Amino acid sequence: MEAKKNKIIKNDEKSIQKYRFLFQSIVVLICIWIGVEFYLFINFLESGGLASEYFRRPAGVEAFLPISALMSLYFFFLTGEIHQAHPAGFFILIGIITVSLAFGKSFCSWMCPVGFISELIGDFGDKISKKLFKKKIIMPKFIDIPLRSLKYLLLGFFVYSIFFAMTAASLKYFLDSPYNIMADVKMFYFFADISRFSLIVIAVLFVLSIVFRNFWCRYLCPYGALLGVLSLASPNKIKRDPVSCIDCGLCTKACPSNIKVDKKLTVFSDECSTCLSCVDVCPVKDTLQLKSIYTNKAQDKKKIGFAIAAIYLSIIALGVITGNWHNKVSQEEYLINFKDINSLGHPTSTRDIEYLNKKLSEKEVANGQRNSR
Ligand code: SF4
Ligand code: SF4
Numbered sequence: 024m025e026a027k028k029n030k031i032i033k034n035d036e037k038s039i040q041k042y043r044f045l046f047q048s049i050v051v052l053i054c055i056w057i058g059v060e061f062y063l064f065i066n067f068l069e070s071g072g073l074a075s076e077y078f079r080r081p082a083g084v085e086a087f088l089p090i091s092a093l094m095s096l097y098f099f100f101l102t103g104e105i106h107q108a109h110p111a112g113f114f115i116l117i118g119i120i121t122v123s124l125a126f127g128k129s130f131c132s133w134m135c136p137v138g139f140i141s142e143l144i145g146d147f148g149d150k151i152s153k154k155l156f157k158k159k160i161i162m163p164k165f166i167d168i169p170l171r172s173l174k175y176l177l178l179g180f181f182v183y184s185i186f187f188a189m190t191a192a193s194l195k196y197f198l199d200s201p202y203n204i205m206a207d208v209k210m211f212y213f214f215a216d217i218s219r220f221s222l223i224v225i226a227v228l229f230v231l232s233i234v235f236r237n238f239w240c241r242y243l244c245p246y247g248a249l250l251g252v253l254s255l256a257s258p259n260k261i262k263r264d265p266v267s268c269i270d271c272g273l274c275t276k277a278c279p280s281n282i283k284v285d286k287k288l289t290v291f292s293d294e295c296s297t298c299l300s301c302v303d304v305c306p307v308k309d310t311l312q313l314k315s316i317y318t319n320k321a322q323d324k325k326k327i328g329f330a331i332a333a334i335y336l337s338i339i340a341l342g343v344i345t346g347n348w349h350n351k352v353s354q355e356e357y358l359i360n361f362k363d364i365n366s367l368g369h370p371t372s373t374r375d376i377e378y379l380n381k382k383l384s385e386k387e388v389a390n391g392q393r394n395s396r
Pocket of ligand 1: 261277278279280281282284290294295296297298299300301302
């Protein structure tokens, strides 16, 4: 370290964390705006269509229907067709997947509103634990590793239920169903009339997120698990120059994902969310950078947010330009389905889907026999 100290060139680049905070805040404001529009749409449905003004359902609400979007994606792979129940959800998912393939799990630290709230709770928790215990509380490794596998188990369940248990016919059956069409409305009522049990679960997660930073994201979010897996294929990784590094360990201390950045040459982790906190705190110029593993070219950290927004918005624009943003469900259909909103059920268990596949193939055989007569 002594030998290295002579050659230290101070890192005088400004931190981009404020700018990332601004980016996250804009996304949250957009979500609030979508929430208000959706609330007005629900009010219209509740009036039975008698309200003087019709508020169009905001398509962006489909960002909160990731399972339906995953089904639409698989349906697209099998049939080449973009299902029209939640086409915006399909494009939002493609946008998020593309961003993850380009810049790792950056969606979690730049765009996800839950990730943002989780981060704010984590900052609050860190302040308390530093005051009380003079250090951050970190989950012991022997609990951390098995807990981290939970989100992959959840992801595995969804992947199996969709990609292995469903056919194009059963996907279409599900995606066409009133349950899927009204899934966003049902989600609204889930939160509007939240049960005591759900409230207790949210409260427990809140407390756990104060004690253990990003509890939900790190251990339970299947969406984060999916993006974490995809992020491994991203060419842009945090790289450390071992020659100029002075082993101060500040990068590891700053990492919200508890990655030992100071011990790595390249951060190749499904937990890295490309938040660039480590890059910002590194005191030595060009020692820690986001670089392409193929060209070794450093990415300008000030432009990462623009690059993420550009990729994401281009894919959304593609959805809008091709007429696949707003769904084709009519006002009348919404009003009819709304009358039965409480009784709408869905076939999601593997047994139900197997049964559904069997019934659909029996129907196809029967239709074939009828046609051949
Ligand atoms: S390694 Fe760096 S970029 Fe990745 S999560 Fe940790 S601090 Fe953020
Ligand atoms: S912050 Fe990390 S990469 Fe930078 S000098 Fe310190 S130990 Fe090395």
